[in-house]
Amino acid sequence: MSDSVLKRYAGTRVPIPGLGEPPEPGDDLADDLGCFSWLRGMRERSPMLEFRLKDGRSIAYDYALLRKVVFDPSEGITLKFDEETVRIEGRNLALEATPGIHLLRGIQGHRVPWVRELGEAELIAAGDRVTVVERLAFDAPG
Template identity: 45%
Template sequence: MSDSLLDKYVGKRSESQDTPSQPETDGFEDCGAFGWLRGVRDHAIMLEIRHKNGRITALGYAWLDSAEFDPSEGITLRFSGRTVKIIGRNLNGEVRPNIRLFDGLVRHRVPWIQEADGSANLQAPQGAAIIEEIAVK
């Protein structure tokens, strides 16, 4: 009995321990204009805003006071002390089944958004969400 107890803690390894574990994959899906956290319970801590010129701004979701979508004006996010205006096309369109930009922002499932450069804007498929401009004030 002591041999099996000793084997349990320091001796023989089971077959499941011998097989290499699956490599970790990123926890988000790239939807072109934005990232989407895959896990049902996953939530982003901050929203990373990627501008065309390479500048990046990150704002904490904890300070998101309100979010508004107006089809003619875009998405307005109000963080304490700052306003983010997102202008583009299909901002509330379903880019994949059950994946919408505004819905993801409201539920903190979007870790990053990015402005499209000229070529990405022209080459995007018909139903894709395109962010033409992000203004942080």
């Protein structure tokens, strides 16, 4: 292999004209909306959906494995991944958190990188028109 080919592909990255600078590590590309986050860019998509539990644990699933999204106002949002089911329970799960942004549509469009259970104090302080995630339930095949 010639040195010029190696240098060409292994050298420092130069930004592509018109695309701007690549994001710096630590740049926040998502808005934190309390119990979930939303990717800012119109074309941004998250590769994984992370579930953050009250006890500090975190579980992430590949969005490519998401096969079905079911919304029932009395049960919440049910996500069917290949072999597992995740249920998001709470209130106002299909309402807009801010204009044009809501949890249900964000998950359907892969725009939500994480969802978080709220603590007891946050649940009490949340308003009536705020999206609230009270519980995340995980069901493995039995």
